[in-house]
Amino acid sequence: MIVDLSRFVETEKPYWNELEKVLAGLDTDYERPMTLPEVQRLHYLYERCSADLANLDTFSTEPQMRALLESLVSRAYGEIHETRPPLRLRWRSALYAFPRAFRRHLGAFRLALLITILGCAFGWFAVRQDPQSKAVLMPFRGLMTSPRDRVAMEENTKLDRLSGVKATFSGELMTHNIQVAVFAMASGITWGIGTLILLFYNGVILGAVGADYIGGGQSAFLFGWLLPHGSIEIPAILLGGQAGLILAGALIGWGSPLPRAARFRTVAGDLFAIVAGAACLLVWAGMVEAFVSQYHQPVLPYTLKIAFGICELFALAAFLGWTGRE
Amino acid sequence: MTGATSSSLRIATPEGVIFSYRLATPVSRGLAWTLDAFVIAGTSYLLSRLTAIAGIVSIDFANFLSTVLFFVVSIAYGIVLEWRWRGQTLGKRIFGLRVIDVHGLRLQFSQIALRNLLRPVDSLPLFYLAGGLAAFWTSSGQRLGDLAANTVVAHETESEVPDLEPIAPAKYNSLLAYPRLAARLRSVADPEAVAFAIRAVTQRDRYAPSGRVELFREIADYFRSLAPFPAEALDGLTDEQFVRTVLRVIYKP
Numbered sequence: 001m002i003v004d005l006s007r008f009v010e011t012e013k014p015y016w017n018e019l020e021k022v023l024a025g026l027d028t029d030y031e032r033p034m035t036l037p038e039v040q041r042l043h044y045l046y047e048r049c050s051a052d053l054a055n056l057d058t059f060s061t062e063p064q065m066r067a068l069l070e071s072l073v074s075r076a077y078g079e080i081h082e083t084r085p086p087l088r089l090r091w092r093s094a095l096y097a098f099p100r101a102f103r104r105h106l107g108a109f110r111l112a113l114l115i116t117i118l119g120c121a122f123g124w125f126a127v128r129q130d131p132q133s134k135a136v137l138m139p140f141r142g143l144m145t146s147p148r149d150r151v152a153m154e155e156n157t158k159l160d161r162l163s164g165v166k167a168t169f170s171g172e173l174m175t176h177n178i179q180v181a182v183f184a185m186a187s188g189i190t191w192g193i194g195t196l197i198l199l200f201y202n203g204v205i206l207g208a209v210g211a212d213y214i215g216g217g218q219s220a221f222l223f224g225w226l227l228p229h230g231s232i233e234i235p236a237i238l239l240g241g242q243a244g245l246i247l248a249g250a251l252i253g254w255g256s257p258l259p260r261a262a263r264f265r266t267v268a269g270d271l272f273a274i275v276a277g278a279a280c281l282l283v284w285a286g287m288v289e290a291f292v293s294q295y296h297q298p299v300l301p302y303t304l305k306i307a308f309g310i311c312e313l314f315a316l317a318a319f320l321g322w323t324g325r326e
Numbered sequence: 327m328t329g330a331t332s333s334s335l336r337i338a339t340p341e342g343v344i345f346s347y348r349l350a351t352p353v354s355r356g357l358a359w360t361l362d363a364f365v366i367a368g369t370s371y372l373l374s375r376l377t378a379i380a381g382i383v384s385i386d387f388a389n390f391l392s393t394v395l396f397f398v399v400s401i402a403y404g405i406v407l408e409w410r411w412r413g414q415t416l417g418k419r420i421f422g423l424r425v426i427d428v429h430g431l432r433l434q435f436s437q438i439a440l441r442n443l444l445r446p447v448d449s450l451p452l453f454y455l456a457g458g459l460a461a462f463w464t465s466s467g468q469r470l471g472d473l474a475a476n477t478v479v480a481h482e483t484e485s486e487v488p489d490l491e492p493i494a495p496a497k498y499n500s501l502l503a504y505p506r507l508a509a510r511l512r513s514v515a516d517p518e519a520v521a522f523a524i525r526a527v528t529q530r531d532r533y534a535p536s537g538r539v540e541l542f543r544e545i546a547d548y549f550r551s552l553a554p555f556p557a558e559a560l561d562g563l564t565d566e567q568f569v570r571t572v573l574r575v576i577y578k579p
Contacts, residue, residue, distance in 0.1 A: 070346065175397040272436045
């Protein structure tokens with residue numbers, strides 16, 4: 001128990017000031033590694049201030065002084081008990097973080113793929129059974145005309161529809177698709193229901209478009225149109241879905257002995273790595289969609305566009321499958 | 327070990343010390359967010375004016391820059407500022423709020439990114455309704471993004487000792503002649519009551535005379551009930567003077 005509060009403050013204040021100074025230094029230069037004597041001193045100061053805080057409990061009417069000590073102890077506690085390394089932006093580790101996170105949660109990606117395929121099958125089946133349903137399943141003006149008419153129009157047009165707006169179109173595609181990927185991830189917090197719905201609906205649109213164009217005998221146009229950007233865009237949305245399912249897995253915690261907070265802590269870095277990686281892919285996909293995908297035969301032969309898309313898909317698979325393997 | 331009530335988050339360290347954070351209320355968070363929204367809108371507007379200069383070369387390119395920069399600012403604003411300012415955006419800084427780790431540990435970049443990336447779900451269907459409902463249901467007032475990132479929003483700790491000179495100037499203090507009673511007063515007085523007394527003294531001129539007399543009588547009665555000072559120690563002290571003397575005993579023994 002503190003008998004003389006004034007003397008207590010007089011004696012301890014220099015240590016509080018010293019701890020404040022050390023913590024301020026860590027705040028401004030958190031990447032600087034501390035030497036062993038510095039770490040020992042920090043630990044000593046932390047323990048001393050902790051003891052002061054405990055002693056101050058006998059003086060419950062010292063809210064400001066208690067607040068000062070609580071602030072110091074809490075900040076020092078965060079520095080001393082934190083075992084996760086601070087973020088250090090190194091290009092190599094940033095590059096590797098994405099594919100490594102992807103591979104660590106391959107099951108979630110497979111599930112995202114499966115849900116999308118189921119959606120595709122549903123969309124395909126619905127349009128083949130009832131062609132009128134495409135107005136409901138894919139309510140986009142550009143897809144409402146018959147595939148044959150659209151292909152004829154695209155191949156015969158002399159005008160560049162996107163002349164003067166290609167970059168703007170590209171920017172809109174990038175931002176919209178990144179929003180979709182982020183939303184697919186964020187929806188994981190609804191126990192994964194939102195993510196599953198989004199992936200399924202994405203699949204339904206793909207399946208419906210596929211059924212419409214392939215059924216209409218326009219397979220070459222469809223693949224030439226979709227593959228250059230779709231070979232990156234669709235996997236990127238699946239990656240967003242993968243992140244959402246990882247989040248949902250951490251929330252539900254099937255078979256994990258860890259508490260919920262620890263489960264979230266475990267996956268937080270991977271979620272960010274995957275979403276950031278997907279966003280980078282979607283920037284590329286946006287550029288390709290605006291500058292390549294919208295140009296058809298005879299401007300760009302379908303075989304060339306399809307080959308380009310397949311090459312992209314292989315490159316992406318190789319990047320995700322092999323980069324940063326240990 | 328962590329525990330939370332509706333208003334505070336208490337963290338017990340392995341050293342056996344407990345410290346607490348006062349959790350932010352939905353109102354203060356809402357105000358901070360509103361201010362941030364204005365900052366984002368203002369920054370985006372300024373950037374769009376700047377990017378218009380690129381229209382000299384290409385209007386298409388200027389529109390591209392405007393679209394992308396608005397998106398980048400709206401996503402990166404919270405992430406970058408909370409990372410650089412250790413859990414604060416401009417709005418949070420002005421309203422004295424800070425994002426902290428739910429276990430009191432150092433805030434990680436991935437936590438900041440995650441809580442900000444989950445905003446689209448929190449804001450569903452309108453005006454952060456989902457996030458607000460989550461904050462209502464969780465004991466630490468966490469929105470969905472906070473839940474996933476293991477963060478809470480707390481009031482910044484005020485760490486300055488109040489300046490008592492204007493409200494309780496140092497002069498002869500009759501209560502200090504009774505050190506045991508003075509020590510008891512310091513030990514058992516409720517910090518919130520002390521803070522209330524400081525506010526009452528600081529803002530005394532705002533009260534009507536009759537209300538002021540009533541207020542200080544109630545505060546003085548509370549302090550008298552804690553430590554029964556003898557009559558000679560209180561002789562000649564009005565209720566307000568007694569409260570000022572008590573504050574002096576508490577802060578400057």
